[in-house]
Amino acid sequence: MLSEFDLIKQYFVRPATAGTHRAALGIGDDCALLAPAPGMQTAISSDMLVEGRHFFAGEDARRLGHKSLAVNLSDLAAMGARPVGFTLALALPAAERDWLAGFAGGLFALADAHGCELVGGDTTRGPLNICITIFGEVAPGHALRRDAARPGDDIWVSGTLGDARLGLAALRQELVLEDAALDDAAQRLYLPTPRVALGMLLAEGRLARAAIDISDGLVGDLGHILERSGVGATLDIDALPAGPVLARQALAVRRAFTAAGGDDYELCFTAAPERREAIVQASAACGTAVTRVGRIEAQAGLRLVDGGGAPLALALAGFDHFG
Numbered sequence: 001m002l003s004e005f006d007l008i009k010q011y012f013v014r015p016a017t018a019g020t021h022r023a024a025l026g027i028g029d030d031c032a033l034l035a036p037a038p039g040m041q042t043a044i045s046s047d048m049l050v051e052g053r054h055f056f057a058g059e060d061a062r063r064l065g066h067k068s069l070a071v072n073l074s075d076l077a078a079m080g081a082r083p084v085g086f087t088l089a090l091a092l093p094a095a096e097r098d099w100l101a102g103f104a105g106g107l108f109a110l111a112d113a114h115g116c117e118l119v120g121g122d123t124t125r126g127p128l129n130i131c132i133t134i135f136g137e138v139a140p141g142h143a144l145r146r147d148a149a150r151p152g153d154d155i156w157v158s159g160t161l162g163d164a165r166l167g168l169a170a171l172r173q174e175l176v177l178e179d180a181a182l183d184d185a186a187q188r189l190y191l192p193t194p195r196v197a198l199g200m201l202l203a204e205g206r207l208a209r210a211a212i213d214i215s216d217g218l219v220g221d222l223g224h225i226l227e228r229s230g231v232g233a234t235l236d237i238d239a240l241p242a243g244p245v246l247a248r249q250a251l252a253v254r255r256a257f258t259a260a261g262g263d264d265y266e267l268c269f270t271a272a273p274e275r276r277e278a279i280v281q282a283s284a285a286c287g288t289a290v291t292r293v294g295r296i297e298a299q300a301g302l303r304l305v306d307g308g309g310a311p312l313a314l315a316l317a318g319f320d321h322f323g
């Protein structure tokens with residue numbers, strides 16, 4: 001039987017040669033010690049994944065390791081911060097070796113790709129629950145805040161939207177997809193790609209003003225920017241970049257899942273029109289597509305229009321755990 005301390009040592013403490021080591025003191029003491037780069041601000045965020053709520057029971061451990069960290073990295077991306085380290089609070093029903101090896105494998109593959117070090121955590125027995133707190137750094141005044149959008153800003157989104165929601169709909173048998181299409185769509189659900197490099201370029205170059213990561217659907221998440229910034233917007237629903245699987249679906253499904261899907265982990269950001277060229281260059285530099293999808297306006301509220309500019313009345317709402 002694996003003790004709590006053996007479990008931590010075997011699966012979460014890593015040899016000095018693995019990954020990146022930046023903490024002044026990592027796992028093993030009462031606290032980790034981080035040495036912030038001089039003059040930088042620390043960006044901090046937590047995200048919890050609960051079995052049956054954020055993932056299906058029996059979900060593959062490696063994918064879960066990836067996703068647990070990916071959703072946290074996505075918050076840093078949305079702030080324009082560089083990943084530094086993270087803690088992992090884990091409740092496990094049992095210390096199962098295959099599960100732990102898979103989970104740690106998925107977690108550290110993504111952590112190493114972003115130079116983000118596991119510096120501590122907590123481990124307890126209980127219903128499967130994964131909570132990561134992530135730390136990043138950003139120069140003062142460069143963070144991409146939700147309250148910074150201004151009338152006249154373009155609204156942009158990164159990558160593509162809706163395939164994760166389409167995959168979820170198929171898994172829940174709300175609609176039918178062919179096997180290959182389901183596999184592709186489900187990849188987006190299980191293995192989201194946090195847009196860290198894009199977020200950092202947007203912040204470093206002061207290209208974007210406001211940003212948020214799209215976890216609960218674009219309309220709902222953009223709504224947070226509008227509310228915090230005290231502005232409104234018009235969104236061109238037919239300009240929204242549908243994921244490759246969703247792009248082959250009927251118009252109504254395409255519109256619903258690009259505008260209000262969820263689990264996309266793309267960035268939605270606003271920027272002055274003078275920044276268009278620089279944003280396209282940043283997009284090319286990090287290999288993440290960006291699309292202009294609307295405009296920030298002084299008039300409160302979110303107005304949806306179709307490709308021809310005609311108003312659309314779609315009942316779309318972001319995901320709300322208590323709604």
Ligand code: ADP
Nearest residue numbers: 008012027028029030088090119120121122123
């Ligand atoms: P404490 O009793 O102070 O909570 P623990 O005995 O829980 O300390 O943890 C011992 C060390 O192992 C600490 O440095 C803690 O940060 C680390 N740790 C515990 N669980 C994890 C985990 N799941 N991942 C990474 N580090 C962990």
Ligand code: MG
Nearest residue numbers: 121122123124
């Ligand atoms: Mg503890």
